Amino acid sequence: MKLSELAAIKAKMESVVSVRSGEEATDGVRKHVLICGGTGCTSSNSVTISETMKAELEKAGIADEVKVVLTGCFGLCALGPIMIVYPEGVFYSAVKVEDVPEIVKNHLVNGEVVTRLVYKDEITGEHVHSLMETRFYKSQKRVALRNCGAIDPEDIEEYIAKDGYAALGKVLTEMTPQGVIDTMKESGLRGRGGGGFPTGNKWQFAANSVSDKKYVVCNADEGDPGAFMDRSILEGDPHAVIEAMAIAGYAIGADEGYVYVRAEYPIAVRRLQKAIDQAREYGLLGKDIFGTGFNFDLNIRLGAGAFVCGEETALLTSIEGKRGEPRPRPPFPAVKGLFGQPTIINNVETYANVPQIILKGVEWFTSMGTERSKGTKVFALGGKITNTGLVEVPMGTTLRTVIEEIGGGIPGGKKFKAA
Ligand SMILES: Cc1cc2nc3c(=O)[nH]c(=O)nc-3n(C[C@H](O)[C@H](O)[C@H](O)COP(=O)(O)O)c2cc1C
Numbered sequence: 108m109k110l111s112e113l114a115a116i117k118a119k120m121e122s123v124v125s126v127r128s129g130e131e132a133t134d135g136v137r138k139h140v141l142i143c144g145g146t147g148c149t150s151s152n153s154v155t156i157s158e159t160m161k162a163e164l165e166k167a168g169i170a171d172e173v174k175v176v177l178t179g180c181f182g183l184c185a186l187g188p189i190m191i192v193y194p195e196g197v198f199y200s201a202v203k204v205e206d207v208p209e210i211v212k213n214h215l216v217n218g219e220v221v222t223r224l225v226y227k228d229e230i231t232g233e234h235v236h237s238l239m240e241t242r243f244y245k246s247q248k249r250v251a252l253r254n255c256g257a258i259d260p261e262d263i264e265e266y267i268a269k270d271g272y273a274a275l276g277k278v279l280t281e282m283t284p285q286g287v288i289d290t291m292k293e294s295g296l297r298g299r300g301g302g303g304f305p306t307g308n309k310w311q312f313a314a315n316s317v318s319d320k321k322y323v324v325c326n327a328d329e330g331d332p333g334a335f336m337d338r339s340i341l342e343g344d345p346h347a348v349i350e351a352m353a354i355a356g357y358a359i360g361a362d363e364g365y366v367y368v369r370a371e372y373p374i375a376v377r378r379l380q381k382a383i384d385q386a387r388e389y390g391l392l393g394k395d396i397f398g399t400g401f402n403f404d405l406n407i408r409l410g411a412g413a414f415v416c417g418e419e420t421a422l423l424t425s426i427e428g429k430r431g432e433p434r435p436r437p438p439f440p441a442v443k444g445l446f447g448q449p450t451i452i453n454n455v456e457t458y459a460n461v462p463q464i465i466l467k468g469v470e471w472f473t474s475m476g477t478e479r480s481k482g483t484k485v486f487a488l489g490g491k492i493t494n495t496g497l498v499e500v501p502m503g504t505t506l507r508t509v510i511e512e513i514g515g516g517i518p519g520g521k522k523f524k525a526a
Protein backbone atom coordinates (compact mmCIF):
# COMPACT_ATOMS: atom_id res chain seq x y z
CA MET A 108 0.00 0.00 0.00
CA LYS A 109 1.09 3.57 -0.71
CA LEU A 110 0.37 6.53 1.55
CA SER A 111 -2.05 7.88 -1.08
CA GLU A 112 -4.07 4.63 -0.89
CA LEU A 113 -4.29 4.98 2.89
CA ALA A 114 -5.61 8.52 2.41
CA ALA A 115 -8.17 7.24 -0.14
CA ILE A 116 -9.55 4.67 2.34
CA LYS A 117 -9.79 7.38 5.02
CA ALA A 118 -11.67 9.64 2.61
CA LYS A 119 -14.04 6.80 1.65
CA MET A 120 -14.83 6.26 5.36
CA GLU A 121 -15.52 9.94 6.11
CA SER A 122 -19.24 9.41 6.65
CA VAL A 123 -18.57 6.79 9.34
CA VAL A 124 -16.57 9.33 11.36
CA SER A 125 -19.18 12.05 10.76
CA VAL A 126 -22.16 9.96 11.92
CA ARG A 127 -20.31 8.88 15.07
CA SER A 128 -19.44 12.51 15.79
CA GLY A 129 -23.13 13.42 15.72
CA GLU A 130 -23.40 14.65 12.14
CA GLU A 131 -25.61 13.63 9.23
CA ALA A 132 -24.48 10.78 6.99
CA THR A 133 -23.27 11.54 3.50
CA ASP A 134 -23.36 7.94 2.25
CA GLY A 135 -27.03 7.09 2.92
CA VAL A 136 -26.32 5.03 6.04
CA ARG A 137 -28.22 7.37 8.34
CA LYS A 138 -27.82 5.49 11.64
CA HIS A 139 -25.04 3.49 13.24
CA VAL A 140 -25.93 1.11 16.06
CA LEU A 141 -22.84 0.25 18.09
CA ILE A 142 -23.25 -2.77 20.35
CA CYS A 143 -20.59 -3.79 22.85
CA GLY A 144 -18.87 -7.00 21.82
CA GLY A 145 -16.37 -7.02 24.71
CA THR A 146 -16.07 -10.15 26.84
CA GLY A 147 -18.41 -8.78 29.55
CA CYS A 148 -21.29 -7.88 27.23
CA THR A 149 -20.73 -10.96 25.07
CA SER A 150 -21.38 -13.06 28.17
CA SER A 151 -24.73 -11.30 28.51
CA ASN A 152 -25.82 -11.99 24.94
CA SER A 153 -24.64 -8.99 22.94
CA VAL A 154 -23.82 -11.12 19.89
CA THR A 155 -27.42 -12.42 19.79
CA ILE A 156 -28.64 -8.85 20.27
CA SER A 157 -26.60 -7.78 17.26
CA GLU A 158 -27.90 -10.65 15.11
CA THR A 159 -31.49 -10.01 16.20
CA MET A 160 -31.03 -6.33 15.38
CA LYS A 161 -29.88 -7.17 11.84
CA ALA A 162 -32.85 -9.52 11.34
CA GLU A 163 -35.33 -6.90 12.63
CA LEU A 164 -33.84 -4.23 10.36
CA GLU A 165 -34.31 -6.58 7.38
CA LYS A 166 -37.94 -7.13 8.40
CA ALA A 167 -38.49 -3.38 8.71
CA GLY A 168 -36.90 -2.85 5.28
CA ILE A 169 -34.22 -0.45 6.56
CA ALA A 170 -31.18 -2.75 6.64
CA ASP A 171 -29.38 -0.56 4.06
CA GLU A 172 -29.87 2.60 6.10
CA VAL A 173 -28.56 1.31 9.42
CA LYS A 174 -25.09 -0.04 10.14
CA VAL A 175 -24.82 -2.49 13.05
CA VAL A 176 -21.36 -2.77 14.57
CA LEU A 177 -20.01 -5.04 17.32
CA THR A 178 -17.34 -3.02 19.13
CA GLY A 179 -14.94 -3.52 22.02
CA CYS A 180 -15.71 -2.60 25.65
CA PHE A 181 -17.36 0.79 26.30
CA GLY A 182 -16.23 0.73 29.93
CA LEU A 183 -19.51 0.53 31.80
CA CYS A 184 -19.49 -3.27 31.91
CA ALA A 185 -21.78 -3.46 34.97
CA LEU A 186 -24.63 -2.07 32.86
CA GLY A 187 -24.08 -4.23 29.81
CA PRO A 188 -25.04 -5.03 27.20
CA ILE A 189 -24.47 -1.45 26.10
CA MET A 190 -25.79 -0.01 22.84
CA ILE A 191 -25.33 3.45 21.33
CA VAL A 192 -27.32 4.83 18.43
CA TYR A 193 -25.59 7.50 16.31
CA PRO A 194 -25.71 10.27 15.13
CA GLU A 195 -27.85 11.24 18.13
CA GLY A 196 -25.57 9.27 20.50
CA VAL A 197 -28.41 7.80 22.57
CA PHE A 198 -26.97 5.50 25.21
CA TYR A 199 -28.99 2.36 26.04
CA SER A 200 -27.87 0.09 28.87
CA ALA A 201 -28.81 -3.40 30.07
CA VAL A 202 -30.40 -4.12 26.71
CA LYS A 203 -32.03 -7.54 26.31
CA VAL A 204 -32.74 -9.51 23.13
CA GLU A 205 -36.49 -8.92 23.75
CA ASP A 206 -35.92 -5.13 23.65
CA VAL A 207 -34.56 -5.15 20.10
CA PRO A 208 -37.87 -5.05 18.13
CA GLU A 209 -38.98 -2.03 20.19
CA ILE A 210 -35.69 -0.20 19.56
CA VAL A 211 -35.98 -0.89 15.83
CA LYS A 212 -39.65 0.12 15.55
CA ASN A 213 -39.70 3.13 17.87
CA HIS A 214 -36.22 4.55 17.49
CA LEU A 215 -34.77 3.46 14.15
CA VAL A 216 -38.02 3.59 12.15
CA ASN A 217 -40.06 6.27 13.95
CA GLY A 218 -37.26 8.34 15.54
CA GLU A 219 -38.63 8.04 19.10
CA VAL A 220 -36.07 7.23 21.80
CA VAL A 221 -36.97 4.25 24.04
CA THR A 222 -36.62 6.18 27.29
CA ARG A 223 -36.99 3.22 29.65
CA LEU A 224 -33.70 1.78 28.31
CA VAL A 225 -31.73 5.02 28.44
CA TYR A 226 -28.94 5.00 31.04
CA LYS A 227 -29.99 6.28 34.48
CA ASP A 228 -27.60 8.21 36.75
CA GLU A 229 -26.94 6.04 39.80
CA ILE A 230 -27.30 8.97 42.25
CA THR A 231 -29.89 11.34 40.77
CA GLY A 232 -31.90 8.57 39.08
CA GLU A 233 -32.25 10.80 36.00
CA HIS A 234 -31.94 9.52 32.46
CA VAL A 235 -28.70 10.60 30.75
CA HIS A 236 -29.05 10.36 26.97
CA SER A 237 -25.44 10.83 25.97
CA LEU A 238 -22.60 8.57 27.07
CA MET A 239 -20.09 11.40 27.46
CA GLU A 240 -22.47 13.29 29.79
CA THR A 241 -22.48 10.50 32.36
CA ARG A 242 -20.64 10.87 35.65
CA PHE A 243 -18.72 7.76 34.64
CA TYR A 244 -17.18 9.36 31.53
CA LYS A 245 -16.91 13.04 32.45
CA SER A 246 -13.58 12.84 34.35
CA GLN A 247 -12.05 10.30 32.00
CA LYS A 248 -9.49 10.91 29.28
CA ARG A 249 -9.39 8.15 26.71
CA VAL A 250 -6.07 7.74 24.88
CA ALA A 251 -5.26 4.02 24.99
CA LEU A 252 -8.99 3.25 24.93
CA ARG A 253 -9.88 5.88 22.35
CA ASN A 254 -11.24 3.41 19.80
CA CYS A 255 -12.73 0.90 22.24
CA GLY A 256 -16.49 1.11 21.80
CA ALA A 257 -16.04 3.52 18.89
CA ILE A 258 -15.05 1.32 15.94
CA ASP A 259 -15.50 -2.18 14.54
CA PRO A 260 -12.27 -3.90 15.65
CA GLU A 261 -12.71 -6.47 12.88
CA ASP A 262 -12.67 -3.88 10.10
CA ILE A 263 -9.27 -2.37 9.33
CA GLU A 264 -10.96 0.40 7.32
CA GLU A 265 -12.76 1.66 10.44
CA TYR A 266 -9.36 1.91 12.16
CA ILE A 267 -7.93 3.73 9.13
CA ALA A 268 -10.94 6.08 9.24
CA LYS A 269 -9.80 7.14 12.72
CA ASP A 270 -6.23 7.96 11.53
CA GLY A 271 -5.10 4.35 11.83
CA TYR A 272 -1.70 3.53 10.30
CA ALA A 273 -1.08 7.26 9.70
CA ALA A 274 1.53 7.23 12.49
CA LEU A 275 3.32 4.30 10.84
CA GLY A 276 3.18 6.17 7.53
CA LYS A 277 4.63 9.24 9.20
CA VAL A 278 7.56 7.49 10.88
CA LEU A 279 8.47 5.51 7.77
CA THR A 280 8.39 8.48 5.40
CA GLU A 281 9.30 11.47 7.57
CA MET A 282 11.28 10.31 10.61
CA THR A 283 14.57 8.58 11.31
CA PRO A 284 14.63 5.63 13.74
CA GLN A 285 16.52 7.84 16.21
CA GLY A 286 13.88 10.55 15.73
CA VAL A 287 11.17 8.07 16.76
CA ILE A 288 13.16 7.04 19.86
CA ASP A 289 13.77 10.68 20.79
CA THR A 290 10.03 11.37 20.49
CA MET A 291 9.28 8.47 22.81
CA LYS A 292 11.88 9.73 25.31
CA GLU A 293 10.54 13.29 25.21
CA SER A 294 6.96 12.07 25.64
CA GLY A 295 7.85 10.69 29.07
CA LEU A 296 5.85 7.51 28.35
CA ARG A 297 6.53 4.84 30.96
CA GLY A 298 5.73 1.15 30.72
CA ARG A 299 2.19 0.31 31.78
CA GLY A 300 3.00 -3.33 32.63
CA GLY A 301 3.92 -2.52 36.21
CA GLY A 302 7.61 -1.56 36.28
CA GLY A 303 7.08 1.94 34.87
CA PHE A 304 10.37 1.90 32.95
CA PRO A 305 10.76 4.81 30.46
CA THR A 306 9.80 3.36 27.06
CA GLY A 307 12.12 5.57 24.98
CA ASN A 308 15.15 4.49 27.03
CA LYS A 309 14.27 0.82 26.56
CA TRP A 310 13.99 1.33 22.80
CA GLN A 311 17.34 3.18 22.79
CA PHE A 312 19.13 0.25 24.47
CA ALA A 313 17.79 -2.16 21.85
CA ALA A 314 18.61 0.23 19.01
CA ASN A 315 22.18 0.51 20.33
CA SER A 316 22.62 -3.30 20.35
CA VAL A 317 24.22 -4.36 17.10
CA SER A 318 22.68 -7.44 15.48
CA ASP A 319 21.22 -8.61 12.15
CA LYS A 320 18.14 -9.91 13.94
CA LYS A 321 16.09 -8.16 16.60
CA TYR A 322 12.59 -8.69 17.98
CA VAL A 323 9.64 -6.62 19.20
CA VAL A 324 7.48 -8.40 21.78
CA CYS A 325 4.12 -7.47 23.29
CA ASN A 326 3.27 -8.65 26.77
CA ALA A 327 -0.44 -9.50 26.77
CA ASP A 328 -0.23 -12.10 29.52
CA GLU A 329 -2.14 -9.89 31.99
CA GLY A 330 -1.89 -12.20 34.96
CA ASP A 331 -3.09 -9.84 37.69
CA PRO A 332 -6.40 -11.08 39.11
CA GLY A 333 -9.35 -8.92 38.09
CA ALA A 334 -7.38 -6.96 35.48
CA PHE A 335 -8.79 -6.71 31.96
CA MET A 336 -7.19 -3.55 30.55
CA ASP A 337 -4.99 -5.33 28.03
CA ARG A 338 -7.72 -7.76 27.02
CA SER A 339 -10.09 -4.88 26.32
CA ILE A 340 -7.56 -3.02 24.17
CA LEU A 341 -6.87 -6.14 22.10
CA GLU A 342 -10.60 -6.81 21.77
CA GLY A 343 -11.53 -3.22 20.96
CA ASP A 344 -8.56 -1.83 19.03
CA PRO A 345 -6.10 -4.56 17.97
CA HIS A 346 -4.68 -2.52 15.08
CA ALA A 347 -3.35 0.13 17.50
CA VAL A 348 -1.05 -2.49 19.03
CA ILE A 349 -0.01 -3.86 15.62
CA GLU A 350 0.76 -0.36 14.34
CA ALA A 351 2.77 0.49 17.46
CA MET A 352 4.80 -2.70 17.24
CA ALA A 353 5.68 -1.93 13.61
CA ILE A 354 6.76 1.58 14.69
CA ALA A 355 8.91 0.03 17.44
CA GLY A 356 10.39 -2.37 14.86
CA TYR A 357 11.42 0.56 12.68
CA ALA A 358 12.88 2.40 15.68
CA ILE A 359 15.12 -0.45 16.89
CA GLY A 360 15.79 -2.17 13.55
CA ALA A 361 13.61 -5.27 13.97
CA ASP A 362 11.61 -7.03 11.27
CA GLU A 363 9.67 -9.49 13.41
CA GLY A 364 7.45 -9.37 16.45
CA TYR A 365 5.53 -11.64 18.81
CA VAL A 366 2.39 -10.99 20.81
CA TYR A 367 2.25 -13.27 23.85
CA VAL A 368 -1.38 -13.43 24.92
CA ARG A 369 -3.26 -15.53 27.45
CA ALA A 370 -5.17 -18.43 25.91
CA GLU A 371 -8.02 -17.49 28.32
CA TYR A 372 -8.72 -14.47 26.09
CA PRO A 373 -10.38 -16.13 23.07
CA ILE A 374 -12.12 -13.01 21.72
CA ALA A 375 -8.91 -10.97 21.96
CA VAL A 376 -6.89 -13.71 20.25
CA ARG A 377 -9.41 -14.09 17.43
CA ARG A 378 -9.67 -10.35 16.79
CA LEU A 379 -5.91 -9.90 16.96
CA GLN A 380 -5.35 -12.71 14.45
CA LYS A 381 -7.99 -11.23 12.15
CA ALA A 382 -6.37 -7.80 12.46
CA ILE A 383 -2.92 -9.24 11.63
CA ASP A 384 -4.40 -11.02 8.58
CA GLN A 385 -6.09 -7.80 7.41
CA ALA A 386 -2.94 -5.73 7.96
CA ARG A 387 -1.00 -8.23 5.82
CA GLU A 388 -3.68 -8.15 3.13
CA TYR A 389 -3.50 -4.33 3.01
CA GLY A 390 0.32 -4.39 2.91
CA LEU A 391 0.61 -2.78 6.35
CA LEU A 392 2.52 -5.80 7.64
CA GLY A 393 4.94 -7.77 5.52
CA LYS A 394 7.49 -6.60 3.00
CA ASP A 395 8.24 -3.08 1.77
CA ILE A 396 5.60 -1.29 3.86
CA PHE A 397 4.46 1.99 2.21
CA GLY A 398 7.11 1.32 -0.47
CA THR A 399 9.87 2.35 1.96
CA GLY A 400 11.76 -0.95 2.00
CA PHE A 401 10.80 -1.54 5.65
CA ASN A 402 9.72 -5.13 6.44
CA PHE A 403 7.84 -6.18 9.54
CA ASP A 404 5.60 -9.10 10.46
CA LEU A 405 3.92 -10.45 13.60
CA ASN A 406 3.23 -13.81 15.24
CA ILE A 407 0.91 -14.72 18.10
CA ARG A 408 1.95 -17.07 20.90
CA LEU A 409 -0.60 -18.29 23.45
CA GLY A 410 0.23 -18.38 27.16
CA ALA A 411 -1.03 -21.34 29.15
CA GLY A 412 -2.02 -19.35 32.23
CA ALA A 413 1.13 -19.30 34.37
CA PHE A 414 1.35 -16.01 36.30
CA VAL A 415 5.16 -16.06 36.15
CA CYS A 416 5.07 -16.02 32.33
CA GLY A 417 4.04 -12.35 32.57
CA GLU A 418 7.56 -11.60 33.80
CA GLU A 419 9.49 -10.57 30.74
CA THR A 420 12.36 -13.07 30.75
CA ALA A 421 10.03 -15.98 31.61
CA LEU A 422 7.75 -14.84 28.79
CA LEU A 423 10.62 -14.88 26.29
CA THR A 424 11.68 -18.34 27.49
CA SER A 425 8.10 -19.52 27.01
CA ILE A 426 7.96 -18.15 23.43
CA GLU A 427 11.13 -20.14 22.76
CA GLY A 428 9.13 -23.26 23.58
CA LYS A 429 10.72 -23.94 26.95
CA ARG A 430 9.26 -24.01 30.48
CA GLY A 431 8.47 -20.39 31.38
CA GLU A 432 11.07 -19.72 34.04
CA PRO A 433 12.70 -16.31 34.57
CA ARG A 434 16.34 -15.91 33.66
CA PRO A 435 18.78 -13.67 35.52
CA ARG A 436 19.21 -10.07 34.34
CA PRO A 437 21.64 -8.76 33.15
CA PRO A 438 21.84 -9.46 30.32
CA PHE A 439 18.63 -7.48 29.75
CA PRO A 440 16.36 -8.42 26.82
CA ALA A 441 17.47 -5.27 24.96
CA VAL A 442 20.93 -6.86 24.77
CA LYS A 443 20.14 -10.60 24.77
CA GLY A 444 16.45 -11.40 24.56
CA LEU A 445 14.31 -13.66 22.42
CA PHE A 446 16.39 -16.48 20.83
CA GLY A 447 19.45 -14.67 22.21
CA GLN A 448 18.82 -11.55 20.08
CA PRO A 449 18.21 -7.91 21.16
CA THR A 450 14.52 -7.57 22.02
CA ILE A 451 12.16 -4.97 23.37
CA ILE A 452 9.18 -6.12 25.36
CA ASN A 453 6.36 -3.74 26.19
CA ASN A 454 2.90 -4.07 27.61
CA VAL A 455 -0.27 -3.81 25.44
CA GLU A 456 -1.34 -0.49 26.97
CA THR A 457 2.13 0.99 26.55
CA TYR A 458 1.97 0.22 22.82
CA ALA A 459 -1.60 1.56 22.51
CA ASN A 460 -0.28 5.04 23.38
CA VAL A 461 2.47 5.08 20.75
CA PRO A 462 0.60 5.93 17.50
CA GLN A 463 -1.19 8.78 19.28
CA ILE A 464 2.09 10.25 20.56
CA ILE A 465 3.54 10.17 17.04
CA LEU A 466 0.46 11.80 15.50
CA LYS A 467 -0.54 14.32 18.16
CA GLY A 468 2.93 15.14 19.43
CA VAL A 469 4.94 15.27 22.61
CA GLU A 470 3.38 18.51 23.82
CA TRP A 471 -0.11 17.03 23.71
CA PHE A 472 0.96 13.90 25.58
CA THR A 473 3.00 15.70 28.23
CA SER A 474 0.06 18.02 28.94
CA MET A 475 -1.55 15.03 30.69
CA GLY A 476 -0.26 13.43 33.85
CA THR A 477 2.19 14.37 36.58
CA GLU A 478 5.69 15.83 36.63
CA ARG A 479 7.28 12.37 36.56
CA SER A 480 4.70 10.31 34.72
CA LYS A 481 2.91 11.53 31.63
CA GLY A 482 -0.29 10.52 29.91
CA THR A 483 -3.11 8.40 31.21
CA LYS A 484 -3.63 5.04 32.90
CA VAL A 485 -6.34 2.47 32.32
CA PHE A 486 -7.84 0.75 35.37
CA ALA A 487 -10.20 -2.19 35.70
CA LEU A 488 -12.74 -1.52 38.45
CA GLY A 489 -13.95 -4.71 40.09
CA GLY A 490 -15.25 -5.95 43.42
CA LYS A 491 -17.58 -3.93 45.65
CA ILE A 492 -17.96 -0.83 43.52
CA THR A 493 -21.06 0.53 41.78
CA ASN A 494 -19.68 0.95 38.26
CA THR A 495 -17.74 -2.23 37.60
CA GLY A 496 -15.85 -1.61 34.41
CA LEU A 497 -12.92 -0.08 32.62
CA VAL A 498 -11.76 3.51 33.05
CA GLU A 499 -8.91 5.68 31.79
CA VAL A 500 -7.75 8.76 33.69
CA PRO A 501 -4.77 11.13 33.60
CA MET A 502 -1.80 9.96 35.72
CA GLY A 503 -2.08 11.61 39.12
CA THR A 504 -5.88 11.30 39.35
CA THR A 505 -6.74 10.44 42.95
CA LEU A 506 -8.19 7.13 44.06
CA ARG A 507 -11.11 9.15 45.46
CA THR A 508 -12.00 10.42 41.98
CA VAL A 509 -11.66 6.96 40.45
CA ILE A 510 -13.66 5.18 43.14
CA GLU A 511 -16.20 7.75 44.35
CA GLU A 512 -16.85 9.79 41.24
CA ILE A 513 -16.20 7.60 38.20
CA GLY A 514 -16.79 4.31 40.00
CA GLY A 515 -19.97 5.62 41.64
CA GLY A 516 -18.73 4.68 45.14
CA ILE A 517 -19.49 1.59 47.17
CA PRO A 518 -22.95 0.05 46.67
CA GLY A 519 -25.56 0.69 49.36
CA GLY A 520 -23.83 3.91 50.51
CA LYS A 521 -21.18 1.85 52.36
CA LYS A 522 -17.83 3.36 53.31
CA PHE A 523 -14.75 2.76 51.17
CA LYS A 524 -12.11 0.82 53.10
CA ALA A 525 -9.38 -0.43 50.76
CA ALA A 526 -8.42 -1.06 47.14
C1 LIG B 1 5.92 -11.97 38.35
C2 LIG B 1 5.73 -10.89 37.32
C3 LIG B 1 4.60 -10.90 36.53
C4 LIG B 1 4.41 -9.92 35.55
N1 LIG B 1 3.27 -9.96 34.80
C5 LIG B 1 3.10 -9.02 33.82
C6 LIG B 1 1.94 -9.04 32.99
O1 LIG B 1 1.05 -9.88 33.17
N2 LIG B 1 1.83 -8.11 32.01
C7 LIG B 1 2.80 -7.16 31.81
O2 LIG B 1 2.66 -6.35 30.88
N3 LIG B 1 3.88 -7.10 32.58
C8 LIG B 1 4.07 -8.01 33.57
N4 LIG B 1 5.21 -7.96 34.34
C9 LIG B 1 6.23 -6.93 34.02
C10 LIG B 1 7.13 -7.40 32.86
O3 LIG B 1 8.21 -8.17 33.44
C11 LIG B 1 7.75 -6.24 32.10
O4 LIG B 1 8.29 -5.32 32.99
C12 LIG B 1 6.77 -5.50 31.21
O5 LIG B 1 6.13 -6.38 30.32
C13 LIG B 1 7.51 -4.45 30.40
O6 LIG B 1 6.62 -3.69 29.61
P1 LIG B 1 6.36 -2.14 29.89
O7 LIG B 1 7.73 -1.49 30.03
O8 LIG B 1 5.64 -1.67 28.70
O9 LIG B 1 5.60 -2.07 31.15
C14 LIG B 1 5.40 -8.92 35.35
C15 LIG B 1 6.54 -8.91 36.18
C16 LIG B 1 6.70 -9.86 37.16
C17 LIG B 1 7.93 -9.80 38.00
Ligand code: FES
Pocket residue numbers: 143144145146147148149179180181182183184185187188189496497
Ligand atom coordinates in the same frame (compact mmCIF):
# COMPACT_ATOMS: atom_id res chain seq x y z
S1 FES C 1 -17.69 -5.45 28.07
FE1 FES C 1 -19.36 -4.23 27.39
S2 FES C 1 -19.08 -2.37 28.42
FE2 FES C 1 -17.35 -3.54 29.04
